[in-house]
Structures are given as structure tokens and as C-alpha cells.
Amino acid sequence: MSDTDITHYETRKAICEYGRSLLEDDLTTGTGGNLSARLDEDHIAISPSGIPYEEIDPVDVPIVDTDGNVVEGDVEPSTEVPMHLAVYRERPDVGGVVHTHSPYATTFASLGESIPASHYLIAFTGSAVPVAEYRTHATAELGEAAVDALGDEYNAALLRNHGVLTADESLGDAYDVALMVEYCARIHYQARAIGDPEILPDDEIDRLSGKLDSYGQ
Numbered sequence: 001m002s003d004t005d006i007t008h009y010e011t012r013k014a015i016c017e018y019g020r021s022l023l024e025d026d027l028t029t030g031t032g033g034n035l036s037a038r039l040d041e042d043h044i045a046i047s048p049s050g051i052p053y054e055e056i057d058p059v060d061v062p063i064v065d066t067d068g069n070v071v072e073g074d075v076e077p078s079t080e081v082p083m084h085l086a087v088y089r090e091r092p093d094v095g096g097v098v099h100t101h102s103p104y105a106t107t108f109a110s111l112g113e114s115i116p117a118s119h120y121l122i123a124f125t126g127s128a129v130p131v132a133e134y135r136t137h138a139t140a141e142l143g144e145a146a147v148d149a150l151g152d153e154y155n156a157a158l159l160r161n162h163g164v165l166t167a168d169e170s171l172g173d174a175y176d177v178a179l180m181v182e183y184c185a186r187i188h189y190q191a192r193a194i195g196d197p198e199i200l201p202d203d204e205i206d207r208l209s210g211k212l213d214s215y216g217q
């Protein structure tokens with residue numbers, strides 16, 4: 001059987017590639033973080049548990065049903081599978097989910113402070129990055145807290161004392177949001193370190209949201 005005969009080969013390959021990007025872009029270290037993509041109404045592909053990103057092959061990427069049962073792949077799925085499934089369940093618009101412990105955004109997560117619109121690129125995620133209540137990692141309760149914070153209007157949330165969750169139409173889009181959240185967190189941190197950053201008003205964020213649809217194209 002050649003690689004391309006594997007079911008959902010392209011999506012599982014994308015999970016491998018974005019996993020390696022997490023390390024290259026300093027969004028995570030070691031085996032931290034996890035990512036997933038919706039395959040159809042009842043299934044997602046998600047990064048496996050405990051394998052270094054450099055070593056994950058498409059065939060290792062588990063396919064999981066909406067109850068969390070592995071239907072394909074010999075490797076255990078990420079322990080955060082309940083959180084990923086909670087997002088897909090509550091947000092039919094979402095096709096990809098990324099979870100990181102990126103350092104600047106996680107700094108705000110540990111403070112329990114949302115990241116406000118001190119830079120216009122926050123509009124990728126909404127008017128701010130809200131904070132989800134603290135829940136133990138790898139529990140269904142963490143998933144509930146995360147979807148509560150995301151609501152219908154945000155594409156990212158901080159997981160209090162833990163990290164970042166992003167969700168968007170595709171895995172690639174969710175990955176871009178994870179990069180933007182870390183960038184905006186870093187700028188906000190730096191701005192706060194030497195001054196008092198001005199926050200953009202909500203009506204400007206609304207205006208930007210429309211323009212950013214074509215950002216980078």
C-alpha cells in the first residue's frame with residue numbers, strides 16, 4: 001500500500017506538517033500542543049499522543065469519531081481529544097482546531113487576562129482573545145470551558161493557566177490564528193512593559209474583520 005492509499009491522506013499529512021511548523025514557529029516545545037481537522041460530520045483527524053512531531057507520519061494520525069473512539073490508526077490520539085471534539089460539536093463552522101502553549105499568549109493565560117485589541121491583527125480572532133475558566137487539562141470540563149469562552153464570535157481563547165485554543169474554517173486558518181494570537185500577545189506584552197497601549201474600539205474591529213478576509217492573498 002502506498003502512502004496515498006491511506007484514507008484522508010492529505011488531511012493527515014497536513015496535521016504532520018503543521019505539527020512540525022508548531023516547533024519551527026516557536027508555538028510549542030517538545031510534544032506539547034495538538035491539532036486536528038474535521039473530516040466529515042462524524043469524524044476528525046487529530047495529532048497522536050506522545051510522538052515527537054518530527055517522527056509523525058500520516059499513517060500515525062488517528063481518526064476519531066465524535067464519541068472519541070479511534071476508528072483508524074494504531075497510535076493513541078492526543079489526550080486533548082475531548083476539547084477538540086467539544087469545539088467541533090458546538091461550532092459547525094469550524095474545520096480545524098489548534099492548541100498551543102505559545103509563551104506570550106500563555107503569559108496572559110496565567111494572569112487570567114484577555115488580550116485586547118492593542119494591534120489590529122487581533123481582528124483575526126474577534127475583538128479580543130477571551131480567557132476560559134481554569135479546568136484540568138485533558139478533561140471534558142476543559143472542553144466545556146473553552147467552548148463557553150469561544151462562543152459564536154471568537155476564533156481563539158486563552159485556557160487559563162495553560163495555553164491557547166484556536167478554531168477556524170480549516171486547519172490552515174486555525175494555524176494562522178494561532179500565529180496571530182502569539183504575535184498580538186507579544187506586542188501587547190511589550191507595549192505594556194514600556195507604556196499604556198491604546199486599545200482599538202469595537203467598530204474598528206468590525207470594519208477590519210471584513211478586510212482581513214483577503215489578508216495574505
Ligand SMILES: [Zn+2]
Nearest residue numbers: 033137162163
Ligand atoms: Zn495543553
